[in-house]
Amino acid sequence: MLTELFKGIFDTDATEVISVSDFLLCIVTSLVLGLVIALAYTFRTRYTTGFVATLALLPATVCVVIMMVNGNVGAGVAVAGAFSLVRFRSAPGSAKEIGAIFLAMGTGLITGMGYLAYAALFTLILSGAGMLYSVLNPGAGKRASAYRTMRITIPEELDYEHVFDDILSEYTDRYEVTAVKTTNMGSLFRLTYDLKMKKGAREKEMIDRLRVRNGNLEITVSRQGTEHTEL
Numbered sequence: 001m002l003t004e005l006f007k008g009i010f011d012t013d014a015t016e017v018i019s020v021s022d023f024l025l026c027i028v029t030s031l032v033l034g035l036v037i038a039l040a041y042t043f044r045t046r047y048t049t050g051f052v053a054t055l056a057l058l059p060a061t062v063c064v065v066i067m068m069v070n071g072n073v074g075a076g077v078a079v080a081g082a083f084s085l086v087r088f089r090s091a092p093g094s095a096k097e098i099g100a101i102f103l104a105m106g107t108g109l110i111t112g113m114g115y116l117a118y119a120a121l122f123t124l125i126l127s128g129a130g131m132l133y134s135v136l137n138p139g140a141g142k143r144a145s146a147y148r149t150m151r152i153t154i155p156e157e158l159d160y161e162h163v164f165d166d167i168l169s170e171y172t173d174r175y176e177v178t179a180v181k182t183t184n185m186g187s188l189f190r191l192t193y194d195l196k197m198k199k200g201a202r203e204k205e206m207i208d209r210l211r212v213r214n215g216n217l218e219i220t221v222s223r224q225g226t227e228h229t230e231l
Helices: 020-041 049-068 073-084 095-112 116-136 165-171 203-213
Strands: 147-155 172-183 188-197 219-223
Touching (some): 020 049, 020 095, 020 116, 049 095, 095 116, 165 188
Antiparallel strands (some): 147 188, 147 219
């Protein structure tokens, strides 16, 4: 019974031309599974409606392409080469977005080959695993929220290499200067630090002490860009 259920609809020697009914069955299955992937992606995640809609349609798009080149290795290689030329005209996505895109493409690939039951099983397992990881939030114990990026401006007469060492040692477990930039015609330095705040450290108190040291010039403290965007 299971063998028949997971058998591909194109697994016959007589299948040379895809019938309209099989074509529509694969498309509908891809759209349903794409909707499942899109809904799973929105679980505890900030998202845009455009990306979610694209994610839902992507399996059907890949499915059609695979069906059209089914059994033709040369055409398949040509299509893969065409996909490699695609460039997204936007900022790089998060790791979760990239994973969702690969999941959608994998689902479309499987349905395009006719293995609809395998596609459904693949989608449900990976979508469920993604939602489970969102609930468990692995890595939260590492206190990702403690990591900060600080940009601070100082006069040129200050020795930027060690000028804030005593203050930062008191409020952070680790700090490092990652960039130094001159500004205002070379009369000011703008330093960029990577910080890991100590547990219970008061950020405002640290900034107030830094303001006294740098002459009340500009200070910006933000969470590091590597932090997750999930809720």
